[in-house]
Amino acid sequence: MPARISRDDVAHVARLALLELTEDELERYTEQLGAILEHAEDVAALDLGDVVPLAHPLPLHNVFRDDEPGAALDRDEVLAEAPAAESGRFRVPAILGEEP
């Protein structure tokens, strides 16, 4: 059974999810996520080794469309809703020279 989620764990997943937390939020989310995961221990504790996981309710198979040109979204209409656009493209701040 996994150990209770720690403050460091919450800080780590927040970083992974591109979220910044204040000290207060870190405190509160650690407690709340701990309570939710504690409830989930009834599932985590089950011995289900021989059960095949079900990711999806339907039997999935690949779906291909015919290789024919079709209508696409209007570029100007899409870019008009973007926070910033330039020369028919999405514009973003600097991406070079920043930490990975």
Place this chain on the structure above:
Amino acid sequence: MSATAVDIAADVRAGRRSALDVVEVALAAIAARDGELNAFNTVTADQARAAAAGIDARVVAGEDVGPLAGVPVALKDNLCTRGVPTTCSSKILAGWKPPYDATVVGRLLAAGAIMVGKTNLDEFAMGSSTENSAFGPTRNPHDPTKVPGGSSGGSAAAVAAGFVPLSLGSDTGGSIRQPAALCGVVGLKPTYGRVSRYGLVAFASSLDQIGPFAATVADAAACYDAIAGWDAFDSTSIPEPLEPTSAALGRGVQGLRVGVVSEMTSDAMGIAPDVLARVREAADALAAAGATVTEVSIPACVYGLSAYYLIAPAEASSNLARFDGVRFGLRVDAPTTAEMQRATRTAGFGPEVKRRIMLGTYALSAGYYDAYYGKAQRVRRLILEDFERAYGEVDVLLSPTSPTTAFPLGAKTTDPLTMYLNDVCTIPSNLAGHPALSVPFGTGSDGLPVGVQLMGPALSEALLFQVGAVLEASRS
């Protein structure tokens, strides 16, 4: 609006009533009371009047204007509507106008329905009370001090208040059925894949389904018939041909086998006594109408809540990665893209959305994947197998929809887990991908509506409407 969708369409098609008149009545009702209820994020009055005038002109020209001609509809604000703001009740999408219509929107409009607005929801459909909205909570029309349920609370309230006869919601763990129950209206979660998800802003893609709210079972069936069916734009769309479900209404329940889910009627699930009493009465009503009623066990459903709150956040953490300030919605400026993305997501998402993104990220992370997400997927298999076993013995299952009637605003906002428990009876159908219908059935000890849930195997929507119509008739 007291007239049903079926009656309105018949009158408009026959030229007995103008669509414009119908729309004006709806807009007047919204103007009179939505300041109090806050069911709508956006009211599209001018567009609705123009569309209604177009329908009326086509009636005069002798054209077939569709099975929902002139029927005002409200759409949950996570359904994309071209050129009309689609916010998901989130600051991160405030003001965003999609460049395309969701498939269901196109189908409703093609059937002659008229969009009058976009309805409030828990942010990104995460919640059970419509209190997690960047635009303030929606209130229950039966008692404005109470919540309407959620996450499709605005769509449920819009029908319950009589603003519109039909609305659409989305249901990932109960977000159509639970607000339908709390607002005293009919709500259907269709079979996974039966209604196209193209243009529904994704929350948990293996669980999400779009479905109707209506005041009557017949209206819900008419709406479902208009939106269901295969769609090339959704790769999980089911290709099986669709029989109109409206034809099943009136067939009765003589000889049908109904199973009352024992786990969902036991004290362990925390179902309120007054809600349980209505479920027993519903079972009696079906027996009196000729059905055979037995108790049926779905043992794994007691693990449904835990499995859901691992699977749904896991999928959400992936789906909501697309909100990064680059292509649409909010951007908080910062010197670099990485800083901009963090600042945008931090400012744009509300607390419940952040909670679920982090929970899902954690459940999928190295070292915890097998213990949490992997186990939850295995439980999902057990639940599906339990349902399939049950449907070998009975035709439909009966349970409460929600453990209680509508609760006061603010009552469950401080403890997320308490809020999650609202979904205990609705979640199993989402995990199995099966259809389920909530039908109003009397009131609780507080005088507020109670809903009972009918569940069936994949593609049994017609059967659920058929049984639902019997429950509806037994109350009138």
